[in-house]
Amino acid sequence: MRAFRFIHAADLHLDSPFKGLSGLPETLREELRESTFAALDRLVELAQAEQADFVLFAGDIYDAKERSLRAQLRFQQALRTLAKHGIRSYIVHGNHDPMLEGYAAKLSYPPEAHVFGCGKVESVVIQATDGMLLARVSGISFDRAAVTDNLTPGFSGQGDGLFHIGLLHTNVDGDGEHGNYAPCRLSDLLGRGVDYWALGHIHTRRVLHERPWVVYPGNIQGRHIRETGARGCFVVSVSEQGEAELDFHPLDVRRWETAEVPIDELETEQQVKDALEDAMEAAKAGAQGRPVLLRLTLVGRGPLHGRLRRSGFLPELASMLREASDGSWLESLADRTGAPVDPVALAEQSGFLGELLRLSGEAGASAEMLEDIGAESFAQLEMNPLLASLLAEITEEERLAWLREAEELAIDLLLPGIEARRNE
Template structure:
């Protein structure tokens, strides 16, 4: 059994490292945001065989993580929060995570765990399951610290962490991380939103400056689902989630294997773990003069998305863009749905999530907007309104009053992002051009 397999834990608040001892090189995995048993809502029309695979994809990603740990012979694994999708975690998810920890423990690989906003330590359903030896779940009352020891009793690293006690933790937790000054490589496990990422809840917020100068060599963060390295030496790292859950989580998802040298230099390397990959693609219609060319352009875009998935199954969203004569074809009743059906038949083990039309008639909208008459005035008004947020909101309130009064429909507008609102305005402009411009200007022939 190698050094990775024989590493074991001793939990202590005292430094047992002998003075003058050299640092050992070691390897660990930094993972976060597993979201086990994610329901993957909204995938309508998906064949049952694919639906089952997607539902199991978070578990498959966890299995790949265990395989990676064994293959890389890591000394320990870090889980930086949101192991589960919800605080009322399913028994199935808890059993599968227990199995993964047991598989690691069987090879002598300890695991360090914190809980985040999706799976707070003191809220929701937690099954009474026995965790294997070598697993440390950090508490939620204060930052705790643990040492990892090698077989010969020499320490490899110090790991500090704290779990969320409840879902909505709004305190900055970084002051609880102590500078131990013991010469060990110090890892800080933390579920946090650094510098207020607007796409995620602002839980346990902190600034990047709060993480520097605390005697932590590697901040193993969780919560943000897109992997990013915010700082080096000390390292401040988000590994992202292990499996994309929706179309806003495109591209490769996985974890970092971090190698630490005898000099204390860390080298994180990303490893993809995802089983299904979300991909987006644009299909411009400029230069397409026939339905055959349109069909081939869509097929090429679907193939390219599957190629980007590196052999994985892909969930693909394609958007038709640009101006050209095929815009009139796409506006015909049922045309878009028929093209989408054709692509789904060709997708194999992948799936076309949606096909969206964002095309326009082959006209110069700037020239139309400069013309006198109703259409020109309408386009000018649209652009002035889109560029003035206050005016935009007043217009939307007047135009969508009946919608806002409907309880079930009001959120369609209120929950829209700025990008989505602008897209609606743009689509309305194109509809106006289709309806009001002459056939000669738009290329419409019927």
């Protein structure tokens, strides 16, 4: 067996609309609109630089089943460029770009590019330019967006001694932050004669198992604040003995990051400003030379809490920080601070505030109770289809953050009255 190298990428989401960013400068909005294409260009350049034998695309090439013509043409050009340099491509479609739904232009791909069908698992043998057999790739595409069947039973070993790669778009072990499409268990992937599972669908980079390898590379460009950190692909080198070595390469053009700035030891507005500027510089320094879209959150308890809650304070501070930024952009500035009190001690007291804090604590410790409170609170909003779709995307972490903010608001509103009555 000859040593070889391949690239494993997934979830390109070409021509993603980047919704909800109307407050950004036009130049930045345009750069974000082009960022998925720029990340694809970097992938093609990486494949050439690494002298990869082939590239795997594990689904969701496009952002929506009504894929734009521009996205399809740009992907076609990428495949042609790879082929021109002797690099083959192997592609499956996922839930965002199913084969039999939506708009697909009739475009010709180079013969070096192979798209796996959706009827059953196909298996192809990869040959080097000198005719030597390198590996076997088996894969299957989604025929429709909502595939709920486990597709892993169609994969099996071939007994030919070749390094076997399974190319699949799937949700392993029911990741709650992504749609449960083509669901399977990790145990379903093991013992099927596959040496490397090249997966797509989960946007966070993960290695779920080694030997056999079960790998999500994540998406190639973060698209919102929940997709923080480096985004890219894996370069996989396979030795003559069939041992794989993985090397992650970032491809993203703009990087999303979050950071918390505690106020516990701060006493003046100048100190707050300095701390926020330090956090922005730290995020920029850690982004490998990429400009950052940063969400900063003020946290902790201290005497500055009351001044931060003054009308207009945070918007004015955020505006100043944006004006002073160089290349990076402050996506938002949030206040999650609290008054300099002990909320645990308050929850132990009798009275309305104590009871409210005890109930909030119980809700925060129970995912089911938190969901029930949210369902009751949002019932009227969910009557609007647009709002209902937005509420459906709210994570448990976001619900918990809202609950904590409500706690602090209750303390701010009720505690002064309680203390005034005590002092009478």
